[in-house]
Amino acid sequence: MARSTVVNLATGLESGGFRGTFSQMRAKIKDVxxxxxxxxxxxxxxxxxxxxxxxVKGLLSLKQMADYHHIAFKLFNIPNHFYGGTWLNNVPDEAEFTLYGELYCHDCDSAVGYKGAN
Structure with a gap:
């Protein structure tokens, strides 16, 4: 993982209440x-x-990727807006995808037909 990913996940875990040693944090980040x-x-x-x-079958949209990050983060009590989720906590996801979609993924598929994670 990139250093920024590790730092953001550590911050997200701490924000979600995880407290542990350096080794425990590294293990938890690996689990995430x-x-x-x-x-x-x-x-x-x-x-x-x-x-x-x-x-394109198998090519995910920004919404699909945000949803699977949100699902994984919820299991570790990490707020959705941490790295890999949706950064702008108070902005609706669709507005964020429109504003920053090219930064997140310039070759993602569309979300047409996607009904959301259930």
Missing amino acids: GIEVANQHISFVTHDYDNGNIGE
Whole structure:
């Protein structure tokens, strides 16, 4: 993981109430990373299995990626607006995607047909 990712996840974990030693924090950050990767796999599989989402099977939209980060973060009590989620806490996600979407992902799929994570 990039240093900025590690710092942001550590801050998110602390914000969510996690307190531990340096080693415990490193292990917890690794756990978050594994959960995010598992959620990514799940969302890509769902995208392939449901051909009515976006334009390219397996290519995720900003909304899909934000949703799987939110799901993973919730398991660790990390607020949604930390790294990988949606940074602008008080701005609706769709407005944030419009404002900053190209920074997050310049070649993401559209969210047409995506009904959100359930």
